[in-house]
Amino acid sequence: MENNRLVEIVSDEEEKLTGNIYLGRVEKVVNALDAIFVNIGNKKNGFLRLKDIPEEYYNYFSLKKIDKGTKLLVQVKKDPVGDKGPQLTANISIAGRYMVLFPFSKVIGVSKKIEDENERARLHDIAKYISENSNLGVIIRTAAEGLDESYIQSEMDLLANRAFEVLEIFKRKRKAQILYKEENLLDYVLREKLTKDVRLIITNNLKHLETIKKYLKIFIKRPKIEIIDGDTFDYMNIYKYFRELFSRKVSLPSGGEIIIDKTEALTIIDVNSKHFVKGKSQQETAFQTNKEAVSEIFRQLRLRNIGGIVLVDFIDMDSNDMKNMLLEQISEEIKKDKSKIEIFGFTKLGLLEMSRKRTVRSFFENYISPCPVCGGAGFIVSPKITIKNLYQKIEEAPKEAKEVIIKLHPHFKNLIEKSKLKKVKDLVYHIHFTYHDPKSFEITWKI
Structure with missing residues (x-):
């Protein structure tokens, strides 16, 4: 949590594969995709692009050619999503808290989030020294x-x-x-999220203490550890924030809102001023709403772990100065996020183009399932069409039918009348609003 607001959820609802290292066997080489499918012992084969196999890898394992059945050392780069299997890489890395080691790469680097040039130079020298003495890549x-x-x-x-x-x-x-399996959830959270800015760690499990203290050894000013009885999420009102994640609309402090819609290819975020009309002009109102939206959008990207292509439809602003101020604010928000974010600027239509690196499943994939009625489409057949189909079915009633029992979804209660049905066919109608599917109905004829 930051400033008493939830900004990130790390979940083990489903097993995380990213970072795991496997012995794999090539199942299929697809030259048209410049890729191979690899059996890693899971339900789904992994997908490995040939460009993700470094030259040093071929040399180390004396590989001349990759065919079906070839034994490969691979690592999961991205968790499986939907019908797609995990994305793999042969550029193996072992991550620690302070560095990442690459056995098949001679890369030397320092995190871009470290801005002090003197500190960057010091750490680069350390990385270079380690790399030269170990013959390993170091970031x-x-x-x-x-x-x-x-x-x-x-x-x-x-x-x-x-x-x-x-x-x-x-x-x-x-x-x-x-x-090789990535660390458990507790170790992962402490390794990735525990920084010098953390002031408080809350847990309801005494067994966590030893692990937490291990990670706190290097801190001069250590955060407070609070151990409570009962549910820590209830204690910190997390469930309230969690429930809000199931809505596509998020309110902004001054009355505006953002609307988040996920498609197969990308995520679209729309910014609306809605009830906010306090600005001196339309442009000032737009700018103030957009500023509030930036903070909330980048919070939601982390909170929902949204990855891939993201398009943001801000409220139109004519001023390039206002757009540049928004981009400066965005640069500051990016620093809070450990995932790599690239900003490509505003399109001719005024949409902000960006991408956020995805490795593990998003909130949507972990906690939301497609609706069994609409199949995830978000809409169903119009009631008028369903009623028209019902009339057609009644017209085809058996000649000997005297009565009919019709079962409809409760959705139709105020949409259908017996008098109108009688005009279609003069029968005794028994209508029950107990049917489970709003797209259909059930008819039983009584002779």
Whole structure:
């Protein structure tokens, strides 16, 4: 939580595969896609693009060609979504709190979120030294800012041992299987989310204490740990925020709102001023609403873990200065998000184009299922069409029929009248509004 508002949920509702390393067997090579499908021992085969296999990988394993049945060491890059299997990479990485190690890459880098140039240079020198002495790629993470070199070196030794163990197991095994699993939820949250800005950690589990303290060792000013009885989410009013996530509309403080719609290809966010009319002019009202919307949009991206292409339809602003001020605000919001976000600017139609890297399942995929009535379309056949079909069915009544029992969805209670049905066919009508499907009906004839 930030400023008493929920900004992120990390869930283990479904098993997270991202980061796991597998021994895989090639099932199919698809030259048209420049990709291969790999059996990793799960229900769905993984998808590996050939460009995600580094040159060093071929050299290390003496690979000349990849055919069906070839044994590969692969890592899940993105969790499976819908009918799509997990996306894989052969550029294996082992992530720690302060650094990420790459056995098949000579990359050297420092997190872009570290802005101090002197600190960046110091950490780059450390990364270069580690890489040259270990023959491994190294990227220093944001959490290493200001950290003594000994901590970074200590973690490097740990990660290098893990990488070596994975490679040794891979050489011995033959069957498709998991070789390395990402840490449990508690370790993952503390590794990824615990920064010097955290002031309070709340838990209702005494067993968590030892793990939490392990991660707090390097902090000079340590956050307070609060242990409570009962439900921590209830204690912090999380469930209220959680319920709001099932709505596509999110209210803004001054009366405006944003509307979030997810499609197969992208997420669209619409900004409306709605009840906010206090600005001195239409342009000022638009700018103030858009400013509030920026903060809420980037909060919702993290909260709902929305990834992929995102289009934002802000309220029209004629002033380029106003647009530039919005882009500056957006740059500040991006710094709060650990996921990589790219801003491509405003289109000719005034839509803001951006993308956010997705690795694990979003809120939608974890907590929302398609409606069994509309199949996820968000709409159903008009009641008029259903009633027209009912009339047609009554016209085809058996000659000997005297009465008819019709079962309709409660949705039709004020839409259908016996008098109108009698004009179609003179029968005794028994209408029950108990049918489960608003797109259809059930008819039983009584002779």
